[in-house]
Amino acid sequence: MEQAPHPDLSSLGPHGKAEKLPATKLAAVQYVVALVLVILTTGLWRLQILGANNFRALAQANRIRNVPILAPRGRLFDRDGKLLVDNYPSVSCYLLREQVKDLDADLPLISRGLHIPVEQIEATIRKYQGTAKYQPIPLKEDITPDEQAFIAAHRDELPELETLDEQRRLYPSDGFLAHVIGYVGEVSEQMLNDPRYAFYSPGDVVGRSGIEETYDAVLRGTDGSREIVVNSHGKEIGQMGTIPAIPGKDLKLTIDLDVQMAAEKAMEGKTGAIVALDPHTGEVLAMVSSPSFDPNQFAVRLTKSYWDQIVNNPDHPLLNKAIQAQLAPGSTFKTIMTLAGLQEGVAQNMHVFCNGGATFYGHFYACDTHHGMLDIEHALPESCDTYFYTLANRLGIDTIAKYATEVGLGQRTGIDLPDEASGVMPSTEWKLKTLHQPWYAGETISVGIGQGAVTVTPIQLARAYAGIASGGVFHRPHLVFPDEVSPQELEAVHETFNGSGEKTIQMSTANWEIITDALSQTTLMGTAAASHLEGIDFAGKTGTAQVMSHQALARSGGGHKTVPNAWFVGLAPRRNPDIVVVVLWQNGNWGANSAKLAARVIETYVNKQRRLDHNIRVVDTPAPAAKPETAATAQPTAE
Template identity: 45%
Template sequence: IVVKQELTPGDLAFVDSHHDFFPELVLIPSQRRLYPQNGMMAHVIGYTGQVSEKELDSPEYAKYNQGDIVGKFGIERQYNDWLTGVNGQRQVVVDNRGQVRQTLATKPAIPGKDLQLTIDLDLQTVAELALEGKQGAVVALDPRTGEVLAMASRPTFDANKFSVRIKPKDWKEILDNPESPMMNRAIQAQQAPGSTFKPFTALAALESGAIDDQFTVHCSGGISLYGKYQKCWVPKGHGTLALHNGIVHSCDVYFYTIGSKAGIDNLAFYGNMAGFGQPTGIDLPNENTGIMPSTAWKLRTQRTKWYAGETPSVAIGQGALTVTPLQLARAIGGLAIGGVWHHPHLLKALDQTDQPVTWPLNPQDVKDIIDGMYGVVNEGGTGGRARLPYVEVCGKTGSAQLASNDFLKGTAAGHAKDMRDNAWFEGYAPRSAPEIAVVALFEHGVHGQFAAPIVRDVMAAYFDKKRRLAAFQQVEASNAARLAAMAGLGLPDKQGPGGVPPDSGGRGQGPGANTAERSAATVDAAIMETSAPASKQVQQPPKSSHPQPPTPSAQPPSSRPQPPAPNPQPLSSRPPN
């Protein structure tokens, strides 16, 4: 039975001086977890605490005893069994006063395993700083593997307060905080994605055959669909545009139209394929799934039919559609690499038995969407603030309404502040062979352009670090080649001041100068031959290197699940009352 934890020096002195009176008291040293300060990575790492009575009643905790420390949240909870280890044992003989007289057997404790995470500390630091003072989340991952490179959520909490037993005052402060600091917004915030969903609306319309890339729509600031006038975010309109400029300028009227032509079930089919409306499988507890609406979903959850007039809102990322930042990062990363969606994970050495989700998307359709997202950042689109000078960034802004403008006009200013639009930005780079996908959610940030710099800064940290590592490796390779060449020529590897060979007299003059110059030229030639970098070509891995999902790959093409036919209903029709 644990009598007291966190003993003071006075407590220790008392137990030591009264040992003869209380021989049953045993001091057991224990290590306390120390977590990063300021709540950094708190939602990822999590925290530990004493096993509760409720947990002790569960078979999962059968091996634990009262007072044992277990993982309660985050990675600490997910990999609790790996991190805990096995308790040691000691069998002793004691007298009637509890004094140990003989040790019969000893079994040493086995420490828990160490875990290596996929998190890049440099990127994580940038993401945390970018969210300072904000409410939202940032997720960065490698779309080629699913490795999560950064995951930040704000506001956060101090995990050190949970290390032993959190004080009631601190716990009440957390519970009373309306900003929910314990929520990991990266995997639990279910929000409308706004215009960041438009690339997937385009995918559904293209792949289903509802449109081609030359399909045009005239935007005059709004359009009447199904008896309702739907506004564009630009009141004066965008004029006539096709798919490319529809994406670049994020024209609502364009996406109202093509989303309605595709129909809600096509939007749901390709949305589900990209991972919306279902867990990503991240190795963290308590992930939320979001909602990918469809006719079947509405019938199941609301017991009523889907009306065509509801589809335009979903097409621009509003309505019943909700996603998490992690879902969006995985979805856009998988689309960027051609239709391969890896399961995100935080454990570096994770032996994934789940194969990535693959789908034979039309390469031209994918290219059309990628070109549009490139234009968003680099061709005067809505995401110019995410641009980087040394790498081609593709992205998409999103401003998700939490309430209608009419509602906000009649709402007190204090409440209206909490109902301001959420700002989103999704991006990936490089354009031709994506290595990183980043999503930022800035709650109540109003415009996606305000979330774009967050993504830009995380990407800049990634590529700056990559360039520094490449430069360091090049110097190392050059030095190794120089030493090898000098050794092959029988030259000493020592140099005089300023890198001049000692026998050159310090200025390349005097006895032996010509010989030294000829030798140096020979060495340089050898270095050029040895260390000249070979030309590199960025290639997509062969299709055979991507494991196919069990169900689709086991079926002939004709038996694959087929998307529904595009919506045949005319756009001007009115939903039944």
């Protein structure tokens, strides 16, 4: 017979009765359990529902990597379709930080294989430490075949090293067209803070000067990408898909390669600038700034030695003197003085006797020779300082400033190049505003011959003469044909590089003819007679501008840097010209020296147009004969 099981006495109290859990404790336990279940359920829902896409992407990233395909920049051509700037294939090494656990341990091996000092690698990593870890760091550009082989051979040891095929810029050699084209480089931290570069990331290559900078958005294209499958060591084991890169747009420049070559040759070994302009359109046919620099040095990796070499050069090779050199124009300013005098009705009947200078306000102002009695038609080609001292005194500074401003001096032209300078056109208002001093009448005398406070850039002078010789029609200088970019892009360029732009001023036909005929006389019997071009209606104006006062010159003891700057502005033909050439030869002494350089450029242009049968207008206006009463003063002077 089975015995009955013993009852469980563990739940009995001390008096042998079963204890019950209080209702409040039971409720609390139930709420805790319920809360835990809610938390677990919520977390599970967030993981499986809300975070599903995110975790799926992370899981995908464990085996799929996006490799960028960099878009090649658009190429640059001259106006005739001749290639100026191309690209060449290159390989760069990037560092993938998420692929390595102990980067410091790998640095010595990376340093030896890529021939980079450990300190330089560490500095590069520090530079990018604020960026997302998944973003590759450019470690070395344009690596050699040996360095590519090193990376391939150490793929398992150094999974953090990745190579990337790129297209790099190939610029003309010897600094040819360097200031026009500019160069590319890595976007700087300062640029990234600029709204214009809001869509760029550290390491991106952008235009840093010249056309490369102005039209960067057009030239750079759109990068693509390639999805590759990698294993746990980061080694590629397959491909998923490719989004091809869209190359940047090619651009045709207004530069005429033949004219540019002539200008480059003319400035060889000299310091200064040459600008050749088509007055009918504002197209820049040639632009030279000398000395130049090699933009290829900037396209890959700039060495400290080369940087020190150009930065410490006293002739400032990085300065585009064609648009940034602000210097006294010397006697080239006399053409603007002539315009002001004629338009104001002062110069038509004004005769001045030059006896080697004149006295104004108790001070004697010298002229380079004794010209005798002169009128405006002969004072300009003979470049008589005494005549223009007198004209300046009669006009006054504010009238002079009015006409100089009308033709674009003292303001940017709006050319499509960065960092154009504005020059200075002084006036009573200008002096009060900048120096907080009144203008003194004696200061006007020096301005009348392009000295004193007035400064111009070569591009300003080219545009001013182009407009005057074209009867008062001024065009915005530009280096890219407007139809090469969209209307929106062109508008953006004009807004960014604003200036005097397109304009027309009123000029009487009689005054226009007096000025252009006088400019023609300059190359026939005036200060540039030695540069006369047979068979070409070649006109112009010389200018010799002191770089320091006579007192400062006496204290300096002389030297090459104290020699005056030599200017010349040439036109062909004299009226409604097809080409205007400005030459600035710093410390070139007499303007007649620069006239010879301009003559070479103009002759090259005219001969080319004749070859192309473009019917350039040459010798279409007979040169005015010298007046009998001035025969004694027709001997060429040296300016």
